[in-house]
Amino acid sequence: MNHIRLILALLVGKTLIIISRLLGNQGSSFPGKMALRIYPGILSELAAQVKGKIIVVTGTNGKTTTSNMLASIITETGAALIHNQSGANMLSGITTAFIDKSSITGRKQFDCALLETDEANVPLLLREIDPGLLLITNFFSDQLDRFGELDTIINKIKDAVNNREIDLLLNADDPLTAHFQDLSSASRYYFGFAATSYDSYDSRENREGRHCVICGQELEYRRYHYASLGQFTCLGCGSHNPELDFTGHNLVMNPTIELMVDDLEINSPYQGFYNAYNVLAAAAAARMLDINKQHIQRAIANYQPQAGRMETFHINGIPAVLILVKNPAGLNQSITAVIQDQTYKNLFFALNDNAGDGRDISWIWDADMEIIEEEQNRIKHIVCSGLRSGDMALRVKYAGYPVDRLEIKTDLKEAIEHITQLECEKIYLLSTYSALFECRKILLELQKRTAKTPDRIPARG
Amino acid sequence: MADFTIAHMYPHLMNLNGDRGNLLCLKKRLQWYGHQPHIYEVAVGSKLDYHNIDMIFMGSGSEREIKLIYQDLVSRGTDLKEAIENGLPMLFIDTAYQLLGQAYMDAGEKIIDGLGFFKFSTRRAKKRLTGNILLSSSVTGKECTVVGFENHYGCTYFEDENLQPFGRVVKGFGNNGEDGREGFFYKNLIGTCLHGPLLPKNPEIADFFIKAMVTRRGVALESELDDSIENFAREQVVKRKA
Ligand SMILES: [Zn+2]
Numbered sequence: 186m187n188h189i190r191l192i193l194a195l196l197v198g199k200t201l202i203i204i205s206r207l208l209g210n211q212g213s214s215f216p217g218k219m220a221l222r223i224y225p226g227i228l229s230e231l232a233a234q235v236k237g238k239i240i241v242v243t244g245t246n247g248k249t250t251t252s253n254m255l256a257s258i259i260t261e262t263g264a265a266l267i268h269n270q271s272g273a274n275m276l277s278g279i280t281t282a283f284i285d286k287s288s289i290t291g292r293k294q295f296d297c298a299l300l301e302t303d304e305a306n307v308p309l310l311l312r313e314i315d316p317g318l319l320l321i322t323n324f325f326s327d328q329l330d331r332f333g334e335l336d337t338i339i340n341k342i343k344d345a346v347n348n349r350e351i352d353l354l355l356n357a358d359d360p361l362t363a364h365f366q367d368l369s370s371a372s373r374y375y376f377g378f379a380a381t382s383y384d385s386y387d388s389r390e391n392r393e394g395r396h397c398v399i400c401g402q403e404l405e406y407r408r409y410h411y412a413s414l415g416q417f418t419c420l421g422c423g424s425h426n427p428e429l430d431f432t433g434h435n436l437v438m439n440p441t442i443e444l445m446v447d448d449l450e451i452n453s454p455y456q457g458f459y460n461a462y463n464v465l466a467a468a469a470a471a472r473m474l475d476i477n478k479q480h481i482q483r484a485i486a487n488y489q490p491q492a493g494r495m496e497t498f499h500i501n502g503i504p505a506v507l508i509l510v511k512n513p514a515g516l517n518q519s520i521t522a523v524i525q526d527q528t529y530k531n532l533f534f535a536l537n538d539n540a541g542d543g544r545d546i547s548w549i550w551d552a553d554m555e556i557i558e559e560e561q562n563r564i565k566h567i568v569c570s571g572l573r574s575g576d577m578a579l580r581v582k583y584a585g586y587p588v589d590r591l592e593i594k595t596d597l598k599e600a601i602e603h604i605t606q607l608e609c610e611k612i613y614l615l616s617t618y619s620a621l622f623e624c625r626k627i628l629l630e631l632q633k634r635t636a637k638t639p640d641r642i643p644a645r646g
Numbered sequence: 647m648a649d650f651t652i653a654h655m656y657p658h659l660m661n662l663n664g665d666r667g668n669l670l671c672l673k674k675r676l677q678w679y680g681h682q683p684h685i686y687e688v689a690v691g692s693k694l695d696y697h698n699i700d701m702i703f704m705g706s707g708s709e710r711e712i713k714l715i716y717q718d719l720v721s722r723g724t725d726l727k728e729a730i731e732n733g734l735p736m737l738f739i740d741t742a743y744q745l746l747g748q749a750y751m752d753a754g755e756k757i758i759d760g761l762g763f764f765k766f767s768t769r770r771a772k773k774r775l776t777g778n779i780l781l782s783s784s785v786t787g788k789e790c791t792v793v794g795f796e797n798h799y800g801c802t803y804f805e806d807e808n809l810q811p812f813g814r815v816v817k818g819f820g821n822n823g824e825d826g827r828e829g830f831f832y833k834n835l836i837g838t839c840l841h842g843p844l845l846p847k848n849p850e851i852a853d854f855f856i857k858a859m860v861t862r863r864g865v866a867l868e869s870e871l872d873d874s875i876e877n878f879a880r881e882q883v884v885k886r887k888a
Contacts, residue, residue, distance in 0.1 A: 336710055395658055401714055403658070538886070544777065545795045547841045550667030572886065575879025579846045582875055583667070583674050593878060 187226065191291050194224035198284035214273040217280030228276065230291065231283040232314040235267070237297045238474065239314055243304050243342075244322030244356075246515055247463040250455070250494055251322055252301040254467035258484040262476055264296040274302045276309055297474075304338050308345040319346060320354040320470050322462065323414060324361040325514040339364045346371050354470055356462070357426050358414040363398045366427070376431040376469040383438065383458055384408040384415070399424050411458040411521075412514040431469035436461055440526060449478050452486050456495055457522040459515070495522075498628040500605045501635045505612040505628055509621050511542065513551035519615055520552070524560050528610040532557075532564050534581070535571040535597060535620035542617040546573050549580045558585030566607045568592045570600035571620050601627045648865045650676055651684040653694060655704035655742070656715045663797060665705030665739050667843030671852050672701070678871055679856065690718040696729050700859045706740030706841075716758065719745065723761050730763065735834040735858040739844070743830060743837030744768040744800045764830065765806035770799050771823075778883055779818030779840060781828050783851070790850045791816070793883040794840030802830075802839075812838045834858045847880050849873045 201216035220227050232239060242252040256268045269282035279300050287293050302310055304324070321342075324335060339361060346353065348370055355362040357377035365373060386408060395404055395413055402421030409415035418425040437443040442453040442461050446468040453464050464485060471481045490496050498505045510516045523532065538546050557564060567586060569577040574593045582588055594600035597620060604612060616624045654669055669685060676683040688694055707715070730736065744750060747766040750758050760767065774797065781792040792813055801822040804811075811821070812829025820828035821839070829838030836851070838844060845852040849871070860867055 336708070396714070401710075545663060545797055545841065547664030547667070547795055547843060550664030550670065550843050550846075551661075573879075573882060575875065575882040576847070578875050579879050580667075583670050583846055585674070588872075588875065591875075593875070595882075 187224070190224040191227060191230060192289065194220040194227045195284055195287060195289055195291055197223055198227075198281065199289065202281065202285050214275060214278035214281055216284060217273075217282075218277035220284055221277060221280055227291075228280045228283060228313045231280075231287055232298065234287070234291070234293060235295045235298045237264070237295075238317035239298045239300065240318045240320065240470065240474075241307065241310065241316045242299065242301045242320045242322070242470075243307050244320075245304065245325040245512065247322040247459060247466070248301050250460065250463040251320070251466045251470075252299055254463060254485060254488050255320075255470050256299050257488050258467065258471045258476060258481050259297055259299065259474070261480045261484040267295055267298040267300075269300055274300075275306050276313065279310065304342065308341045311345040311349075315349075316351060318352045318354060318470065318473060320466060321356065321362065322466055323356050323359045325412065325512060335361070343368065352473065354466070354473060355427075356414065356466070357429055358410055358416070360395070360404055360413065360417055361398060363424060363427075373427070374430040374469070374473065375427050376465050377426065377429050377433065378410050378436065378461075378465070379429075379432055379434040380408060380416075381410065381434075381436040383436065384410055397421055397424055411462075411518060414462070431465065431472060433461065433465040438525075440522070446472070449481065451482060454486075454489055457518055459518040460495075496625070498632045499636070500612070500628070500631045503605070503609065503612060505605065505614060507614045507616065507621070507624060507628060509618065510615045511618055513548050516549065516552035516554075516615070519613075520554065520556060523613045524556055524563075526611065526613075527563070529563055529565055530611040530613055531566045531568070531604050531607050531609040533601065533604045533612065533614040534567070534569045534574075534577045535600075535614070535616035535624055536569070536573040536577040537571045537617050537619045538573050539619040541619045546576050549577065554580055554584035557581065561586055564590075565609050566590050566592070566604065568594055568600050568604045568607075570594050570597050571617070574600075597623050598627050602631070605631060647680055647682060648860070648863060649682045649684060650700045650859055650863075651686050651698060652701045652703055653686045653688050653699045655688045655702060655719075656690065656707070656711075657687050657705075658689070659711040659715055660705045660707040660742055662706045662708065662740070663795075663841040664843045665841065668705075668737060668739070668845040669703055671843070671845040672703075672855060675849075675852055675856060675871065679867055679869060681860075681865075690715055694722065694725070696725060696734065699734070700862065701735040701737075701855060702726075702729070703737050704739065704742040706742055708741075712741060712745070712758075720761065723763075726761070727763050730833060730835050733833045733858070733862065735855045735862075736836070737844075737855065738835070738837040739841065740798050740839045741800065743839065744802055746830070746837055747802065748805070750800065764809060764832065766802055766804045766809060766830065768800040768802045771801045774799055775801070775819040775823055775839075777818055778886055779820070779828070780816040780884060781813030781818075781820075781840075782816055783813030785812060785831050785836065786850050786854045788850075790848075791880065791884065792840070792844075792848045792851060793880050794838075794842030794844050794847065796820075796839045797841060798839045800839070812836050847876060847883065849876045 198216045198220035205213040267286045269279045351371045353373045357375035397419035400421040404417040407416040435445045440456045508519045574595045578593045673683040747760040749756050749767045752770045776797040779796045783792045810831045811827035812831045815826045
C-alpha cells in the first residue's frame with residue numbers, strides 16, 4: 186500500500202516540478218509539499234536510497250555558499266549527488282530535490298546527498314533522515330522574529346543529534362558551538378583560523394555569543410577574526426576554543442581569497458573574511474569525505490560567486506557588485522569588504538521588509554555602519570531604495586554620512602539607473618533577499634543596454 | 647556647548663533588535679544641536695553616579711540575559727527610583743520596561759519579581775506580539791504619531807488605572823493587545839515595547855529626551871534640525887500595509 190502511495194506521490198511531485206519549471210520557477214518547494222501530503226514517508230524512504238553519506242549544512246551565515254562549494258567539489262569527483270536549492274531549504278524543498286533526481290519507482294540509488302537547511306529546521310529534518318555529517322557554519326543572531334531565541338534553537342539541534350552516530354563539523358572560532366561539547370555519541374570535528382593579518386583586537390560588532398555558554402561569564406578575546414568569531418577564553422570557567430582538526434592559515438585577501446587549509450593550498454575568486462570561512466568549511470567537509478586534494482582545489486578555484494553573492498556586472502564599463510545582506514553580521518562584513526576596496530565608489534542599499542527578508546528591519550542598527558563616516562571621502566554617493574528606503578537612509582544619516590550626498594529613491598529601477606549615472610569607479614549594491622532578484626534583473630538589463638551603446642567616448646587630443 | 651552623559655545600562659547584554667539605535671540617535675542629535683555627548687557604559691558591578699549623568703537608557707534582553715543582570719539591577723533599586731522621582735530622563739525598552747513593574751509571570755505563575763516601582767505586571771502571551779506598530783502619543787505635550795516595530799512575549803497590564811501609557815495604539819498590539827495602551831510614561835521616564843528602533847524614526851520623542859536633559863541643566867536649544875528623512879521614514883511605516 187505504501188509503495189503505491191510512494192509512486193503516486195513521486196508522480197504528482199515530478200509533474201509539479203515540470204509545471205513549475207515551465208512557469209520559470211527553479212528551486213520550488215511546492216511539489217515536495219504536495220508529495221509529502223500524499224505520502225508523508227516519502228522523504229525518509231527516498232533518503233534511504235542514498236548509499237554514501239548524507240550531509241546536512243546549516244548555520245546562520247554562509248550555509249548557501251558553503252554547501253554550493255561543497256556540491257561542486259563532490260560533483261568534481263563524478264559522484265551522483267542530490268542537492269537542494271537555497272531558496273527551498275525546508276522539508277518540502279528538500280523533498281522536491283529528492284523527487285526531482287529519483288526514478289519514478291523511487292528505487293534509483295545515489296552516492297551522496299547534500300542538504301542545506303535553516304537552523305530551526307534541523308530537528309525536523311533529522312526525524313526524517315539520518316545524516317552522517319552535520320556541518321554548522323556559525324550561529325549569529327538572525328531574524329529573531331522568525332525563529333525565536335537562538336539558544337532554544339541550538340538546544341533543539343543538540344537534542345536532535347544526541348545519541349546518534351553522527352559526525353559534527355563545527356566552527357571552533359564560534360563560542361556558541363561550545364553547546365555541543367558534552368554530547369554522548371556524536372563525534373565532533375572543528376575547523377577554524379589561526380592568527381591572520383586581518384584580525385582585530387576590538388570588536389564593536391555582534392553582541393551574540395560574547396558570553397560563555399557554560400557559566401555565563403563574559404569571554405575575553407585575544408583576537409577577533411570577524412564578528413564574534415575569534416580566539417577566546419572564559420574568565421569564569423576557563424573554557425576556550427577547542428583544538429582544531431582543520432586549520433585555516435596564511436590567509437591573503439587581495440581581494441580574492443588565498444589560504445592554506447592545513448597543507449592544502451586553496452584559491453577562490455570570492456572576497457571577504459566571511460567567504461574565507463565558507464572556503465575553509467567546505468574544504469574541511471571535503472577532507473572528512475576523503476575527497477582528494479586536486480578535486481578540492483580545482484572545484485573551489487572554479488567556483489564563481491552566485492546571484493547576490495558578490496556577482497559583478499559591467500555598466501558603462503564600470504563594475505557593479507551585487508551583494509545579498511540579511512543580518513547585522515553579514516552587513517558588517519559586506520561594508521568592511523566595500524571599505525577595504527580603495528576605489529572611489531557609489532553605494533546602493535535596497536531594504537525590504539517582506540516575509541522573506543524578515544518583517545523587522547531593526548537589525549540594520551546592530552551593524553557597525555559607523556565606519557562609513559570614517560571612509561566618507563571614498564564613498565561618493567549613497568542611494569537608498571526598497572520598501573524601507575527611509576529606514577536605511579536614516580541608518581546612513583545617523584552613521585554620520587553627509588546628507589547632501591545621500592538620496593532616497595524608493596523605486597528600485599529608478600534608483601539603480603540613477604546611481605549608475607553618478608560618477609564613480611565602482612558601484613556596490615547591497616540588497617535584502619526579496620529585492621535581490623529584481624536588482625539583478627535591472628543590472629543585467631543595464632549591462633546589456635550599455636554594452637551596445639558605449640556612451641563614454643574618450644576625448645580627443 | 648555643554649557636555650551630556652547618557653548611562654547605557656548593560657550595553658553588551660540588554661541590546662536586542664537594534665535597541666542601540668536609540669543611543670546612536672541621541673548622540674548624533676546632541677552633536678547636531680551643538681553639544682558634546684558622552685556614553686557611560688554601565689556593566690554588572692559598575693559604579694553609577696547619578697549626579698554626573700543626564701539620562702539612563704536600557705535596552706531589552708532575552709531570558710538568559712535578564713538572569714545575568716537581574717541581581718545587579720535589583721541592587722540599584724532605591725537609587726533608580728529616587729532618580730525617576732527627580733525627573734531624570736530615562737528610556738526603557740521592552741523587557742527593561744517590564745522589569746519596572748511588579749512581576750513577570752508565566753501563565754499566572756510568578757517567574758521573577760519586578761523592581762515594583764509601578765503598579766503593572768507582565769504575563770507571557772501564548773503567541774509573540776509582533777509587527778509594525780502605530781501609536782498616538784502626547785508625551786511631548788502635543789499629539790504626535792509614533793511608529794516602530796514590536797516583538798514581545800510579554801503582555802503588560804496596568805493594575806492602577808491612573809497610570810499613563812506612552813501612547814494609544816492606532817495599529818498593532820501594544821501592552822497586551824486588548825486595552826489599546828502602549829508602554830508607560832511617568833515624569834521623564836518612558837517605557838515601551840517599540841523597537842524599530844524608536845528614536846531615529848520619531849524625532850519628537852528623541853527631542854523630548856534632549857529637551858528634558860537641557861532644561862535640567864538650564865541650557866537652551868538654539869537650533870532646529872532638518873528632520874525630512876526622519877519624517878519620510880515614519881510616513882513609509884504609516885503607509886505600509888503589512
Ligand atoms: Zn565559562
